Amino acid sequence: MSDLTLLSTTVVGSYSVPEWLERLKTDFYLHRISPAHLAEIHDVAIKAAIKDQERAGIDVVSDGELRRDNDIDYLLARIPGVAISDTTKSYYYDYYDAEVPEPLSTGDSSALGLVDDFVFTRTQTDRPIKFSFTGPFSLSRRIRNSAYADRADLVRSLAHALNAEARKLVAAGATRLQIDEPFLAGYPDDVGLAIEAVNLVTKDVEADWALHVCYGNRYARPSWEGHYDFLFPAVLDADVGTLVLEFARKGYGDLSLFKRYHWDRRLGLGVIDVKSEEVETADVVATRIRRALEVVPAERLVVNPDCGLRHLPAFVARAKLRAMVAGAAAVRQELSETADTDAPPIVTEES
Amino acid sequence: MLVEVRPTKKLRGARALDLTECLSPIVDVLCEDSIDLSRLRLVCDWVQYKNNFRNVIDVRPILSPVKKNGCAPEPEVDKLEIAIDLRRCADADLADIARDALASRSEPDGLGRVYLEDWSRGTTSRIWEFNSLYWRFLGVWEKATGRLYEQALPGGESDARNVAGVHELIKEMFTVWDDLAAHNSLPDELYVIELGVGNGNQAKTWLDEFAKLDAEHGTEYYRRLHYMMCDYSEHVLALARQNVVDHAAHVSSFALDATTPMTALGFLRYKVFLVYISNVYDNLPTEDVAQIGGHTYRAEIRAYVPKAEAARIAAEFGIETQKLVGAIDKLLSLGPELLVDALTAHFPDVARAAGFWMAVWDALKLEERYVPMTGLDLYEIAPGVNGEMLRPMLERHGDVRMQVSNGAIASFVDTLPLLHPYGRLQCHDIFVTDPHQYRTGFLGPGKYDGSIVNWVNGPLLQHIGRRKGFDVGYAPFAHRTGTNIVTLTAQVRD
Numbered sequence: 151m152s153d154l155t156l157l158s159t160t161v162v163g164s165y166s167v168p169e170w171l172e173r174l175k176t177d178f179y180l181h182r183i184s185p186a187h188l189a190e191i192h193d194v195a196i197k198a199a200i201k202d203q204e205r206a207g208i209d210v211v212s213d214g215e216l217r218r219d220n221d222i223d224y225l226l227a228r229i230p231g232v233a234i235s236d237t238t239k240s241y242y243y244d245y246y247d248a249e250v251p252e253p254l255s256t257g258d259s260s261a262l263g264l265v266d267d268f269v270f271t272r273t274q275t276d277r278p279i280k281f282s283f284t285g286p287f288s289l290s291r292r293i294r295n296s297a298y299a300d301r302a303d304l305v306r307s308l309a310h311a312l313n314a315e316a317r318k319l320v321a322a323g324a325t326r327l328q329i330d331e332p333f334l335a336g337y338p339d340d341v342g343l344a345i346e347a348v349n350l351v352t353k354d355v356e357a358d359w360a361l362h363v364c365y366g367n368r369y370a371r372p373s374w375e376g377h378y379d380f381l382f383p384a385v386l387d388a389d390v391g392t393l394v395l396e397f398a399r400k401g402y403g404d405l406s407l408f409k410r411y412h413w414d415r416r417l418g419l420g421v422i423d424v425k426s427e428e429v430e431t432a433d434v435v436a437t438r439i440r441r442a443l444e445v446v447p448a449e450r451l452v453v454n455p456d457c458g459l460r461h462l463p464a465f466v467a468r469a470k471l472r473a474m475v476a477g478a479a480a481v482r483q484e485l486s487e488t489a490d491t492d493a494p495p496i497v498t499e500e501s
Numbered sequence: 502m503l504v505e506v507r508p509t510k511k512l513r514g515a516r517a518l519d520l521t522e523c524l525s526p527i528v529d530v531l532c533e534d535s536i537d538l539s540r541l542r543l544v545c546d547w548v549q550y551k552n553n554f555r556n557v558i559d560v561r562p563i564l565s566p567v568k569k570n571g572c573a574p575e576p577e578v579d580k581l582e583i584a585i586d587l588r589r590c591a592d593a594d595l596a597d598i599a600r601d602a603l604a605s606r607s608e609p610d611g612l613g614r615v616y617l618e619d620w621s622r623g624t625t626s627r628i629w630e631f632n633s634l635y636w637r638f639l640g641v642w643e644k645a646t647g648r649l650y651e652q653a654l655p656g657g658e659s660d661a662r663n664v665a666g667v668h669e670l671i672k673e674m675f676t677v678w679d680d681l682a683a684h685n686s687l688p689d690e691l692y693v694i695e696l697g698v699g700n701g702n703q704a705k706t707w708l709d710e711f712a713k714l715d716a717e718h719g720t721e722y723y724r725r726l727h728y729m730m731c732d733y734s735e736h737v738l739a740l741a742r743q744n745v746v747d748h749a750a751h752v753s754s755f756a757l758d759a760t761t762p763m764t765a766l767g768f769l770r771y772k773v774f775l776v777y778i779s780n781v782y783d784n785l786p787t788e789d790v791a792q793i794g795g796h797t798y799r800a801e802i803r804a805y806v807p808k809a810e811a812a813r814i815a816a817e818f819g820i821e822t823q824k825l826v827g828a829i830d831k832l833l834s835l836g837p838e839l840l841v842d843a844l845t846a847h848f849p850d851v852a853r854a855a856g857f858w859m860a861v862w863d864a865l866k867l868e869e870r871y872v873p874m875t876g877l878d879l880y881e882i883a884p885g886v887n888g889e890m891l892r893p894m895l896e897r898h899g900d901v902r903m904q905v906s907n908g909a910i911a912s913f914v915d916t917l918p919l920l921h922p923y924g925r926l927q928c929h930d931i932f933v934t935d936p937h938q939y940r941t942g943f944l945g946p947g948k949y950d951g952s953i954v955n956w957v958n959g960p961l962l963q964h965i966g967r968r969k970g971f972d973v974g975y976a977p978f979a980h981r982t983g984t985n986i987v988t989l990t991a992q993v994r995d
Binding site for chain 1: 887
């Protein structure tokens, strides 16, 4: 992130899915439109999503994950050895019923297709790109395990598959990768396993890695409630440069954890509540950033929404991103003015 | 001509209805008329509500869906639907009634009817003002009729007051709470909401049982419990509060509109473990949509009092007939108590005003017409829920007419955000659970005491719940036999 401005802004991953796109995705499952037409529709929607982010002033953009039906199926359906007996859906957002009947082949490095998605995005923008995918722990929670005596081995096998794909992504030019673990908060006792699997995914992959943990965003609702204390100290062992967390909806009480556990890497600070259509003002965003600056220095703070924007109407998503960018700019300006008057000046961290 | 007979079960058995006897005189009259029989639908219901808004025979225009030069269609009649209430056919002079009904279609508005409104969407009709009036002045109505509203329910009591059901539910909640507590994830405050509290019997039963089970369980959940009683009627809430006085420290009460619970309870977003609703949804505003010949229509309605009835009521209360609508307006806006002050000469006391209210309500009828819809996505079922949600039902079930249950859906989708991730919504009501029921029965509206009742569109609620991330299931009410009541349970899926 060293090439970015202080308090750089980014998204978590997903972008607003318009209702018409939901209908078309469902129409695909009802055999009303062809895969070819749906692919073209996805291309157009992704171009628009990137344009929206650029116009809002987001520093690091994503493809909005608009090709993905949800956070799970896009990957599970592509991992060799994951069996999905019924690939029909009455609604595109539903989860498949997935099973692993036999242990996954650890030597199989078949492409999962994410590289094509990244390359398409790369051709659509000059901005830095963050590319996200769901992590092995969360993927495992949507699989019926008939293969492994110890479920942890399923998680590790999925991590190996994702590691292989991450290597391909980096070879294709990806520099910022993010692992999403939306299910982890529901299984706090498994945090050690989840972090072990994260490290298997990132192993020997030279990228700027981020780990996103939230309380779920299925149907714009939290799937769990609680506090981030379950992440610590295990997360200190994660080989990631940024921890991307949800704060705007839940409040900023858990920021103290970063001080208590001496987190010395970046924090992706959630400043936009993605479960509410009420648009935050730039002032509110700035206040939230200032509060985080009390425990994390500016050079280690990245500004983002709590989670993906997929459930928000596009006009709300745009307005929220604009507010986020404006709030970050306001604090950046304050820091710049402070730096002008106080020596020594703020130096951006070298990573 | 298409003839649709919905109550097919009535055509068989020892007391089978003689359909030919009902239809024959009507068809004869239709054949005498110049009406285009190829553009006619004859639909037959069995309207089981003794008090209802229907005539024995009603004529419903179906307006043209065709646009001319890109303009919105003028209200041009394309087809006709003739609706027959088979229950009342036996003793009626059907030929005369059919002739009168057909003649009325070419009469100028207001010739035989005193209208209370212009054509409107079903949900905005003035009939809902009567419904609202009933709940706001329930005490007046009860005094006038001499019976409490719960006595008007089938069986004379609400299905809510059932210890076995409550016991089972609380035990399940304890299991969830124990698990959350083990993971340090149980909130300090444990919220339960009841929408539509009735006289508080359900709340009392629930709280008594909760306190007892908690004492046995030994986890002091009762100490952390907040029971929120919510009702539209202040009168009902006041009664309910008296009933739960033993639990006063754990009970709060809110007067609110069941269709918008978040306006008062927004501070409980994602915090509520149980929302309990009994016999509320069937009483909330709704309108009908219909699929006819491949087109989708909204049923518009117009409330009226038949002119002869209007004259009778006016005479009884010493009102000039042309001033009757004004008096009804005052009743609906002021209520029966203030009507006494406003029109003392006609209503010297509240009992007399209540008598007027009941007479008008008894005489009230609905005229209907079908208006083409221009796109489901442009139709708002409830705030934040557009008509696309209707598409699966309309596409899969051919020509069908059904309630949209707008108020129930508004309430449902505005309640779901209250639920904790491990929360549950439980609702007892009269639900349609299979779309086929729309082909075989009359499902409202009926008059129930001073309120309106419609069966709730369960499949639509289920579909919308699913799109909001909830599993919605229906089961026959488990704790009393011989009831139409169905239990809806909604919980987060995935």
